[in-house]
Amino acid sequence: MIRVGVDVGGTFTDVVLERTRNGEQEVVVTKVPSTIHDQSEGVVAGVLQVCRAAGVEPGEIDILFHGTTVATNMVIERNGAEVGMLTTKGFRDILHMARHKRPHNFSLQFDVPWQSKPLVKRRNRIAITERIMPPDGSVEVALNEDEVRAAAELFKKRGIDAIIIGFLFSFLNDAHEQRAKAIVREVLPDAYLCTSLEVVNVIREYERFSSTAMNAYIGPKTALYLKRLEGRLRDNGVTAMVRIMQSNGGISTVAKSSEQPIGLLLSGPAGGVIGGRWTGGHCDTGNVITIDIGGTSADISVIQNGEQRIKNPRDTEVAGLPVLVPMIDIDAIGAGGGSIAYIDPGGAFRVGPRSAGASPGPACYGRGGTEPTVTDAQVVLGRLDPEHFLGGDLSIDPERSKAAIAEHIAGPLGMDVTTAALGILKIINNNMALAINANSVAKGIDPRSFTLMGFGGAGPLHSVALGEMIHAKDVVSPLQPGITAAMGLLVTDLQYEYTRSVVAMLNSADAETFAKINAVADELIAEANAQLDADGIAVADRRFRKIMECRYVGQGFELRAEMPAEPLREDNVKVVIDNFFDVHKQQYGHAFRDQVTEGVTLRVVASAAVEPLRLPSLAEGGRANPDDALLHVRKTVFEDGVPVDTPRYDRTKLLARDTVAGPALITQHNSTTLVPPGFLATVLAHGDIRITRV
Structure with a gap:
C-alpha cells in the first residue's frame, strides 16, 4: 500500500509518501513551490518529486489525500x-x-x-x-x-x-x-x-x-479544479483514488467535494490540526495548542483531551459570511515567513498581514522581492543558514535580506539592521501570541497546562518564544514540522455529516417527540450508509455519532451535545441535557442546570477509519550534545541582540533521549528548530523534540 498526502500552502506545497513493505512503513517527504495560478500544477510536481525520492512509479500510488485552499482563496479574493x-x-x-x-x-x-x-x-x-x-x-x-x-x-x-x-x-x-x-x-x-x-x-x-x-459561488471553479487535478494526475501516470480534506477534520471523495465544496473552506489548515493531534498522541500529551506557521499565515487551534474542537455555529464564517457547516475551531492570521515588515503612513513599525508569498517571495530568495519579510529577519540574525535552507534545494542570499531591512526599516527608524530584525520578530510574535490567547484563554483554556506545538516551515523558529509568551507547559517540534499538515492527511478518517432541524423541548419530551427524533436519526444514518456504500466502505468499518445542537429556550445559538448511541428515550435524554450543560460551562463559564433545554438540530457524523500512519522508534541514544550530529558552529543573535557561537545539529542523526542544550539550531530539510539559551531540547521515541526551560 502506497499513500500520498499533499497540502497546499501559500508559499510551499508539502508532500508526504507512506509505503508499507514487508510489514514495515517507510515515510518520504518533500516540498515544492506552490503554483498559485493553478494549484494542481504544484500538486502534481510534488507528487512526481516524492515518487522519485522514494523510488516508486506514480502508477503504484494507491490513494492520494489532498488539502487545498482553492475554495477559501476564491471567497477571500471574491x-x-x-x-x-x-x-x-x-x-x-x-x-x-x-x-x-x-x-x-x-x-x-x-x-x-x-x-x-x-x-x-x-x-x-x-x-x-x-x-x-x-x-x-x-x-x-x-x-x-x-x-x-x-x-x-x-x-x-x-x-x-x-x-x-x-x-x-x-x-x-x-x-x-x-x-x-x-x-x-x-x-x-x-x-x-x-x-x-x-x-x-x-x-x-x-x-x-x-x-x-x-456553495454555488465556489462550486463551479472548485469542481473544475478537482476535475483538472484528476486529469493532470492521470496524464502523469497517477491513477490512485483521490480524497479531499474537509473543514470538519474528515476526508471526502472528489464527487462529494464537487457537489458540496462548502465543506472545503478550511481544507488547508484542517490537516495541520489533525497532524498535531496525532503527534500529541505519540508524545503522550492530549492537551496541545497548535500553531501552523507557513509563508503567508499562522493557523491556531486547540486540542483538548486528544479531541479537536468544533466551532460554535455562530462562529462558522469565512470572510465575514456565515457558513453553516461544521468546522474545526481554527483561527488564522496574516503572519508567516513571508509577512512583510513596513513603516505605515503614520510612522508605525508593522509586520503583515501582507505577504511576499511564493512569488516573488522574501528578498533573500532573489526572485524579485525587495521588501523585508520575517524570513529575511531570521536570515539576518543567523537563524537560517544558506546551505541548509530546504536542504540546500533553495538558495538564499543574506546580503539581500540585510539590504531590504536597512532600506525599509532600519534606515527610516534610525536603528541598526540587527535591532530592526529583532523588532520584526518581536512584532510578529506578539501578533501570534495575541491570536493564540484569543483561541485559548478567551475560550476557557489555560495554556499553562498545554503543550505548544509549532509546525509549518517557520513554526519551530518561533515556538519557544511563543511558548514563553503564553506560559505554555512546554514546546514540541514534530518529527517533520514543515510536512505536519500533509502527514495529518494520512491519519484522517473518511467522514461525512448530515443534519436535520428537529426543534423539541428535551426536558418535557413525550413518546411521540422521541419517536420523531429517532426517526430523523434513522433517516440520516440511512443517507450516510448510502454514501458509504458508494465509497465501498465495509459495514463493519462504519462508525456513527449522533449529536444534538442544543440551547436554552430563547437563546440565540446552539452548542453541540453528544447523544447516546441507542435511541433517545425518557430514561437517557438527561445524558444529552447534561452534556449540553457541560459544554455551556466550558464555553461561557456558567451553566443554568435548572433551565429548560431545547434541541434544535440533529446531526449524524458518519466515519470510516483509515489505516493509521505508524512511525518507527528511533534507536536509543541518551547522549548530550552529540558530536555525531554536529554540523558546525556559527554566530547567531538571540533576544539580547548579542551574536553568540551557536552549534548546528543534523536532526536526522539525533537518537532517542538525546539532548541538545541551547543555544542551538537543529536543522532538517523542511524546517529549522530554534533552541534559545536557557532551554533544553530532548528527542522523544519517534523523533519529535520536546523543548523545556532549564
Missing part, C-alpha cells in the same frame, strides 16, 4: 461564480439585511461584506410566489411554476450557470425546492444547481440562504 437565486416572494433581500449586525459597533467606516460584496447580486435574486408554513410544513401558497420557468430563462439569457433555490421553511417541507430544481434543470441542464436543503438542512433562513449561496 472571484467566484456569478450566482442566481430563486427565493420566496417577500424575502428577496434576506441576503442583504442579514441579522442587522454591525461588524464594528463604534466604527463610522465599517464594511458590511454581505452588502458591499454580496455572493448574489440583487438583480439576480428572483422572488417566486410560494409559501410553506410552520410548524408542520403545510402548503399555504402553491409554487408558481411559470414564474420559476421564467426566472430560469432569464438566468439563461444572462449567462448565469450557478443557481441556488432557497425557500422559506423548506426545512419543514422541501417539495417546492425540489420541484423548482427540476424546472430549472429542464431549462439549464448543465447548470451548477443546488437547493438550500441539499446544502444545509437547518433552521434560520439567512444562514441557510447564505451558506447555499456560498
Whole structure:
C-alpha cells in the first residue's frame, strides 16, 4: 500500500509518501513551490518529486489525500461564480439585511461584506410566489411554476450557470425546492444547481440562504479544479483514488467535494490540526495548542483531551459570511515567513498581514522581492543558514535580506539592521501570541497546562518564544514540522455529516417527540450508509455519532451535545441535557442546570477509519550534545541582540533521549528548530523534540 498526502500552502506545497513493505512503513517527504495560478500544477510536481525520492512509479500510488485552499482563496479574493437565486416572494433581500449586525459597533467606516460584496447580486435574486408554513410544513401558497420557468430563462439569457433555490421553511417541507430544481434543470441542464436543503438542512433562513449561496459561488471553479487535478494526475501516470480534506477534520471523495465544496473552506489548515493531534498522541500529551506557521499565515487551534474542537455555529464564517457547516475551531492570521515588515503612513513599525508569498517571495530568495519579510529577519540574525535552507534545494542570499531591512526599516527608524530584525520578530510574535490567547484563554483554556506545538516551515523558529509568551507547559517540534499538515492527511478518517432541524423541548419530551427524533436519526444514518456504500466502505468499518445542537429556550445559538448511541428515550435524554450543560460551562463559564433545554438540530457524523500512519522508534541514544550530529558552529543573535557561537545539529542523526542544550539550531530539510539559551531540547521515541526551560 502506497499513500500520498499533499497540502497546499501559500508559499510551499508539502508532500508526504507512506509505503508499507514487508510489514514495515517507510515515510518520504518533500516540498515544492506552490503554483498559485493553478494549484494542481504544484500538486502534481510534488507528487512526481516524492515518487522519485522514494523510488516508486506514480502508477503504484494507491490513494492520494489532498488539502487545498482553492475554495477559501476564491471567497477571500471574491472571484467566484456569478450566482442566481430563486427565493420566496417577500424575502428577496434576506441576503442583504442579514441579522442587522454591525461588524464594528463604534466604527463610522465599517464594511458590511454581505452588502458591499454580496455572493448574489440583487438583480439576480428572483422572488417566486410560494409559501410553506410552520410548524408542520403545510402548503399555504402553491409554487408558481411559470414564474420559476421564467426566472430560469432569464438566468439563461444572462449567462448565469450557478443557481441556488432557497425557500422559506423548506426545512419543514422541501417539495417546492425540489420541484423548482427540476424546472430549472429542464431549462439549464448543465447548470451548477443546488437547493438550500441539499446544502444545509437547518433552521434560520439567512444562514441557510447564505451558506447555499456560498456553495454555488465556489462550486463551479472548485469542481473544475478537482476535475483538472484528476486529469493532470492521470496524464502523469497517477491513477490512485483521490480524497479531499474537509473543514470538519474528515476526508471526502472528489464527487462529494464537487457537489458540496462548502465543506472545503478550511481544507488547508484542517490537516495541520489533525497532524498535531496525532503527534500529541505519540508524545503522550492530549492537551496541545497548535500553531501552523507557513509563508503567508499562522493557523491556531486547540486540542483538548486528544479531541479537536468544533466551532460554535455562530462562529462558522469565512470572510465575514456565515457558513453553516461544521468546522474545526481554527483561527488564522496574516503572519508567516513571508509577512512583510513596513513603516505605515503614520510612522508605525508593522509586520503583515501582507505577504511576499511564493512569488516573488522574501528578498533573500532573489526572485524579485525587495521588501523585508520575517524570513529575511531570521536570515539576518543567523537563524537560517544558506546551505541548509530546504536542504540546500533553495538558495538564499543574506546580503539581500540585510539590504531590504536597512532600506525599509532600519534606515527610516534610525536603528541598526540587527535591532530592526529583532523588532520584526518581536512584532510578529506578539501578533501570534495575541491570536493564540484569543483561541485559548478567551475560550476557557489555560495554556499553562498545554503543550505548544509549532509546525509549518517557520513554526519551530518561533515556538519557544511563543511558548514563553503564553506560559505554555512546554514546546514540541514534530518529527517533520514543515510536512505536519500533509502527514495529518494520512491519519484522517473518511467522514461525512448530515443534519436535520428537529426543534423539541428535551426536558418535557413525550413518546411521540422521541419517536420523531429517532426517526430523523434513522433517516440520516440511512443517507450516510448510502454514501458509504458508494465509497465501498465495509459495514463493519462504519462508525456513527449522533449529536444534538442544543440551547436554552430563547437563546440565540446552539452548542453541540453528544447523544447516546441507542435511541433517545425518557430514561437517557438527561445524558444529552447534561452534556449540553457541560459544554455551556466550558464555553461561557456558567451553566443554568435548572433551565429548560431545547434541541434544535440533529446531526449524524458518519466515519470510516483509515489505516493509521505508524512511525518507527528511533534507536536509543541518551547522549548530550552529540558530536555525531554536529554540523558546525556559527554566530547567531538571540533576544539580547548579542551574536553568540551557536552549534548546528543534523536532526536526522539525533537518537532517542538525546539532548541538545541551547543555544542551538537543529536543522532538517523542511524546517529549522530554534533552541534559545536557557532551554533544553530532548528527542522523544519517534523523533519529535520536546523543548523545556532549564
